[in-house]
Amino acid sequence: MRFSRAFIPTKKESPADAEIPSHKLLVRAGFIRKVASGLYDILPLGARVIRKIEQVIRQEMERAGAQEVILPIMHPAELWQESGRWDVYGKEMIKFKDRHERDYALGPTAEEMITDLVRKEVKSYKELPLNLYQIGRKFRDEIRPRFGLMRSREFIMKDAYSFHASDEDAEREYWNMFETYSRIFKRLGLEFKAVEADTGEIGGSFSHEFMVIADTGESKLVYCPECGYAASTEKAQQVRPEVPPNREGEFEAVEEVHTPGIRRIEEVSRFLSVPQKRILKLLVYVIDGRPVVLALRGDREVEEAKLKKAFNAKEVRLATDKEIEEFTGQPKGYLSPVGLPLPVYADYSVIPMVNFVAGAGRADYHLKNVNWGRDFSVAEFVDVTEVRGGEPCPKCGAPLVEKRGIEVGHIFKLGTKYSEAMGATFVDEQGNEKPMVMGCYGIGVTRVMAAAVEQGHDENGIIWPVEIAPFEVIVIPVNVKKEEIVEAAERVYSELMEAGFDVLLDDRNARPGFKFKDADLIGIPYQVIVGKKASEGVVELKIRRSGERLELPVDGVVGKLRELIGRG
């Protein structure tokens, strides 16, 4: 393609509402344009990236035995009412009426649609398993869309749903999809981790998120470089510490100290010159309507997903200041585990603590040398705080590494939630009618594009993995008025096209600096710069990612790129 005829509207300025690199760069480099809040036009460069991502996904899904379908975007309300999600989905689901006043939704996900199809067509175990996928538009009416393609209201998703005659077969397919997703993200040229994820209300242990590693990611994850364990911090388990032997031998006498106006852990730590690790943090939660006192080591944070799981709860929230005083009879900021009218639940991190600082239960005082077991009893030790880098791997004990990531894929064993609600049953070998066991598997296609930019960029622009770059190579004649330069550029351009590469020729009549800036901004992995030495048959190859530059003979370009890209 010739740049002069391509629709690539690059810009110097980032949009005012752009907060993260992918949003800024995809707009500046001419990949997307905003239509309205959370709605984007994907321009030709962006469409090329999307089609390449889709192609890899399609090939790998087919290879894994999944079959493509195309379901309507208009979902009849009746199906969502059957599953019970019509009313609970909330305002994120866009609802509308047709000309006959019938209710519909714009599909945010398609469990109901696919379950309806399969229950009507599949009757016997002989027709199972089945894995059906689609690639298309999804809608979520975010209250505050932001981050460009990362959280838009209309987006492209690959969603797959599998149906099985047994739990074991659903698990087999789960791992088949795990492998398939790993292959997909590898082929897309992305650094990623598959992490164990929280399964939310459905429970069970089969849920993995696929995270593209990027400093700007919304999610935190930890992984073990030794054994491969990886989990989101919502899910990562703490190793339960041993109770130190002979801890009672170390106990010292409790001492009350005056701490006027000192409430927060950091303040207490500074005021008493005690590390945060040796201070007990007490929090009051309301868990499914019941007050619960939670003790944790001062330097740790509660992870609500883990808290929900530990208490098998639907809803958790921090108590208000008023509730705290009502429940405990103590002032906020000086809560003491000693003499509380409520049982104390303690995080694993509290187990090794000895002679720690805690509130005194009255304003402006703390206690030193408090010890659980002696001064107060613990109802139960629970795993409710976030695991951090450096802490031991729950599988092998090696120190964990902490990273930030962007969720781009999610695989999930659904079980029989939808098949039971909607009567998707089959007759097994013994003639018994049973609900099908389901799994679901999603990839955010537009999100992958944005995540690739979060992972690959520098101050000059985007750095695409070659696998999904809009073009693999750009040929840049530095001066389109010099005949020998134009001739050499045209020759390289047509040779590269013949060899099957995706090539852009920057044939614009513009200054070289201007062209180089655009090439860097767009992020094409390989730049062939045709300059003065063209008359000697020599051109320059610049590698976008490393900045490395090589001089090459004109007829060596195709060979060198075949070697670098590993194709052709």
Add this chain to the structure above:
Amino acid sequence: MRFSRAFIPTKKESPADAEIPSHKLLVRAGFIRKVASGLYDILPLGARVIRKIEQVIRQEMERAGAQEVILPIMHPAELWQESGRWDVYGKEMIKFKDRHERDYALGPTAEEMITDLVRKEVKSYKELPLNLYQIGRKFRDEIRPRFGLMRSREFIMKDAYSFHASDEDAEREYWNMFETYSRIFKRLGLEFKAVEADTGEIGGSFSHEFMVIADTGESKLVYCPECGYAASTEKAQQVRPEVPPNREGEFEAVEEVHTPGIRRIEEVSRFLSVPQKRILKLLVYVIDGRPVVLALRGDREVEEAKLKKAFNAKEVRLATDKEIEEFTGQPKGYLSPVGLPLPVYADYSVIPMVNFVAGAGRADYHLKNVNWGRDFSVAEFVDVTEVRGGEPCPKCGAPLVEKRGIEVGHIFKLGTKYSEAMGATFVDEQGNEKPMVMGCYGIGVTRVMAAAVEQGHDENGIIWPVEIAPFEVIVIPVNVKKEEIVEAAERVYSELMEAGFDVLLDDRNARPGFKFKDADLIGIPYQVIVGKKASEGVVELKIRRSGERLELPVDGVVGKLRELIGRG
């Protein structure tokens, strides 16, 4: 792919609401399933066909210099208000509100969206021309969806829009798209005609419809086998006949005849033993509110699109019985051109008529030997009736051929309608600001799938063109319990796959007749039947379209199919 693992739910019965072959067969053969009125799931076989159609379209559009974009399906109301179409589009457009009560439409077409994008990004003639296309979902809330995919509420369309600095350049692109569409439909393996189409309210002469020829088609068209002229009957022109020389010499005296209760042309023809061609048909229309009397040859029909054009009218309708008597003072069924209080407009077909029959202007009487010019005057001769097969070609005079067709593509020179309404202007070489000249170009992707079935089917099922068949070849072992049959079938299957063909292996444990029926129904172009002679290394190749059967050695299958499909 193995049939036993594929989701191909074939059926014996057609759905009750299916009226046309494509609807019946696509359901029976397991390509689509109805979700709700006008909404269909496209199953794996159907998705394979759609993807192949899309691939051909994408390749040819890119080759023609068009660039793919992906625009939102949610269209902000403001854009449609700017073009003036928000209120006029009517109930076919699905409208809804988001959570912030802002208005949106589900895009039925994207002129507004694309014009908004281009007006914001393109400022100079240097950035033109531009042709942007997308392939995706479109929505039309049909009052009575029917004919399966042929008139559904949600469908897949390729829509392209081009922008130009001059009328000439828009015309150049128009013909570029004309050629591109011709290549696309040829590559899709369809028999089609590009016909001149009515341009409706916009006017001008640049509109072609691409019609897939099928007896069940909704539209009629005529074409000239000699010179290539082709037009929809809405648009096809009549040759204006010469006034016969010396016609006055043939005039005979007017004679009134008693025709009690005889009103309709067929009745008059029978009663008086006069061919319909020699009877004058008089019709009263209300054209933009004004009464108009139209005379035509008795065997012809008015084509309203041509009538509108001839009178440059927005709205035409037949007058009511009451209006007829009011306007003419004569009773319906006996209208006479003689002594009418309104001028008479006559279709070209009236020009050669001499001594014809017409109403007498009073009940129960007709006139014989009426002649225009002598007995009444014609205000103007106009071309307002439908051209039929056998009539002369307006370009070369050879007899036209009449066919029925299904509109699958439409190209259109839009002019400046949208660019003027929405301020999509550019600065030309002389520094003047001008509106861009636009064109638009659509292909109904899901409709192409249905049209291919209307064109290609017989009593046993679908006959796909090999270019868009879900699979090119099906290998059918007649008995999966005989080792030598299974072995030969597996060998042919893997050799065909290695050679790059799309192959389905019917590995189901079922009777041969059952498998043959499914293969015919699904319509796979080539069937390799592996039967008893497998032990001698011989298989049978059946060609679906012709029914022809060939015996082949097992190792001759790949070669023969390469020859037949012309690939590999």
